[in-house]
Amino acid sequence: MQQTRAEAVAGAFSHCLGFCGMRLGLFLLARHWCIAGVFPQKLDGDSAYVGMSDGNPELLSTSQTYNGQSENNEDYEIPPITPPNLPEPSLLHLGDHEASYHSLCHGLAPNGLLPAYSYQAMDLPAIMVSNMLAQDSHLLSGQLPTIQEMVHSEVAAYDSGRPGALLGRPAMLASHMSALSQSQLISQMGIRSGITHSSPSPPGSKSATPSPSSSTQEEESEVHFKISGEKRPSADPGKKAKNPKKKKKKDPNEPQKPVSAYALFFRDTQAAIKGQNPSATFGDVSKIVASMWDSLGEEQKQSSPDQSETKSSQPNPPAKMLPPKQPMYAMPGLASFLTPSDLQAFRSGASPASLARTLGSKSLLPGLSASPPPPPSFPLSPPLHQQLSLPPHAQGALLSPPVSMSPAPQPPVLPTPMALQVQLAMSPSPPGPQDFPHLSEFPSSSGSCSPGPSNPTSSGDWDSSYPSGECGISTCSLLPRDKSLYLT
DNA sequence: TGTTTGATTGTTGTT
DNA sequence: AACAACAATCAAACA
Numbered sequence: 001m002q003q004t005r006a007e008a009v010a011g012a013f014s015h016c017l018g019f020c021g022m023r024l025g026l027f028l029l030a031r032h033w034c035i036a037g038v039f040p041q042k043l044d045g046d047s048a049y050v051g052m053s054d055g056n057p058e059l060l061s062t063s064q065t066y067n068g069q070s071e072n073n074e075d076y077e078i079p080p081i082t083p084p085n086l087p088e089p090s091l092l093h094l095g096d097h098e099a100s101y102h103s104l105c106h107g108l109a110p111n112g113l114l115p116a117y118s119y120q121a122m123d124l125p126a127i128m129v130s131n132m133l134a135q136d137s138h139l140l141s142g143q144l145p146t147i148q149e150m151v152h153s154e155v156a157a158y159d160s161g162r163p164g165a166l167l168g169r170p171a172m173l174a175s176h177m178s179a180l181s182q183s184q185l186i187s188q189m190g191i192r193s194g195i196t197h198s199s200p201s202p203p204g205s206k207s208a209t210p211s212p213s214s215s216t217q218e219e220e221s222e223v224h225f226k227i228s229g230e231k232r233p234s235a236d237p238g239k240k241a242k243n244p245k246k247k248k249k250k251d252p253n254e255p256q257k258p259v260s261a262y263a264l265f266f267r268d269t270q271a272a273i274k275g276q277n278p279s280a281t282f283g284d285v286s287k288i289v290a291s292m293w294d295s296l297g298e299e300q301k302q303s304s305p306d307q308s309e310t311k312s313s314q315p316n317p318p319a320k321m322l323p324p325k326q327p328m329y330a331m332p333g334l335a336s337f338l339t340p341s342d343l344q345a346f347r348s349g350a351s352p353a354s355l356a357r358t359l360g361s362k363s364l365l366p367g368l369s370a371s372p373p374p375p376p377s378f379p380l381s382p383p384l385h386q387q388l389s390l391p392p393h394a395q396g397a398l399l400s401p402p403v404s405m406s407p408a409p410q411p412p413v414l415p416t417p418m419a420l421q422v423q424l425a426m427s428p429s430p431p432g433p434q435d436f437p438h439l440s441e442f443p444s445s446s447g448s449c450s451p452g453p454s455n456p457t458s459s460g461d462w463d464s465s466y467p468s469g470e471c472g473i474s475t476c477s478l479l480p481r482d483k484s485l486y487l488t
Numbered sequence: 489t490g491t492t493t494g495a496t497t498g499t500t501g502t503t
Numbered sequence: 504a505a506c507a508a509c510a511a512t513c514a515a516a517c518a
Contacts, residue, residue: 262517263491270493282493286515289492293517 261301265293 259267269289273280280288293301 259491260518266492266516268492274493282495282514284515285493286517290516 262293265289265296265301 266286266289269292270285273285273288277284
């Protein structure tokens with residue numbers, strides 16, 4: 001009885017911690033421990049206090065005991081200890097974080113040995129954490145920079161003790177790219193492309209659009225400046241005289257030179273990168289874009305600029321929308337971002353607009369969305385593990401055929417990169433319910449909702465396949481993140 | 489050498 | 504002097 005009471009107190013405390021910001025701090029600390037391989041058993045022990053269930057029946061029993069105790073309190077809602085500043089959805093996302101903790105510890109492996117991929121995983125916690133924070137930016141937007149710095153310094157301190165230098169290594173860059181949710185970035189690129197495609201004035205034509213007559217307007221502007229005496233002509237007569245260069249002027253009326261494929265790629269990608277990681281510097285973004293560019297493949301490199309430029313010349317964007325998107329799907333990462341339902345909807349002839357809408361609902365500005373955060377957009381792991389297991393080009397070869405080339409239905413066993421990552425994570429044993437025993441602990445999850453995103457048959461519609469109900473939050477949204485973090 | 493973006497800095501003009 | 508507006512520069516990587 002007393003023990004049960006103590007457990008209840010511990011559980012309440014854990015939930016209180018979970019609801020408070022300390023949840024994050026503990027998570028970071030736990031992650032650090034897991035990463036560093038320090039005190040794994042301590043972490044397991046703490047897991048009970050942090051309210052996470054790592055599959056250990058005893059720990060589960062602890063939390064269950066708490067739940068049982070809290071049954072008196074409407075057993076699931078726990079409103080009294082919910083801070084007023086936290087919205088209700090965040091409360092429901094507690095399961096995600098708990099699962100994250102759990103997955104972290106499992107990522108370390110029960111025997112204390114680091115999995116084969118843990119080396120890479122150790123190299124990218126900063127951005128990954130920032131990504132995870134970005135996913136919860138609606139909660140932590142104010143703390144994000146500080147936390148990023150904290151984690152980064154922490155990681156730097158840890159890395160400094162290891163022989164391998166983190167920076168300056170292409171592999172590390174690649175892993176960084178993966179950690180930075182490459183697929184999300186590429187997906188956002190795709191979305192942007194999709195939006196651009198449908199937009200009447202594609203970026204390629206933006207320069208030509210405002211300037212029907214460039215030369216005359218230029219002269220007019222010159223005259224205008226001469227007449228009005230504005231300061232533009234006075235551009236640095238005595239200014240520094242440093243690099244006369246070419247004044248650059250950047251006349252908007254001047255027809256832009258055809259920008260390189262890489263420039264276009266950079267322009268599209270950097271926005272997504274910045275969106276994901278606002279604190280990323282230009283150098284970081286440039287490196288990431290470069291690594292992504294390297295992983296693109298020749299045809300994709302050429303298709304990338306061709307898309308935007310052909311868009312400008314294509315008279316019928318809607319009709320041309322579908323084919324140009326396919327290379328994007330072949331890109332490594334985007335396919336991993338798409339859920340099976342998305343892919344199937346795409347293959348089954350769903351309207352590109354709906355697909356773009358679906359994508360947009362998932363990846364665009366996740367933190368700003370008031371709707372439930374996009375659970376399936378957990379692209380952290382898929383590219384990572386694909387990169388771990390395969391060279392980037394091989395990944396593209398692996399991912400692209402089912403989507404962009406072969407119309408034949410995919411084998412149900414390995415329909416998506418999500419399944420791939422699950423298999424990679426669960427290496428020896430096939431993925432099954434027994435691998436996620438804690439899922440069975442969720443009362444409303446078992447029957448009504450298919451666990452995980454790998455249910456192409458459910459529906460292609462995002463609204464129906466995701467979270468309308470409680471199960472979508474407690475399990476469907478939990479499982480993907482759990483899996484992805486499981487792999488990190 | 490030019491291109492990408494965004495922040496910063498420097499210069500000039502106005503109040 | 505203070506402020507506003509604009510231009511130039513810088514970062515990394517690629518064509």
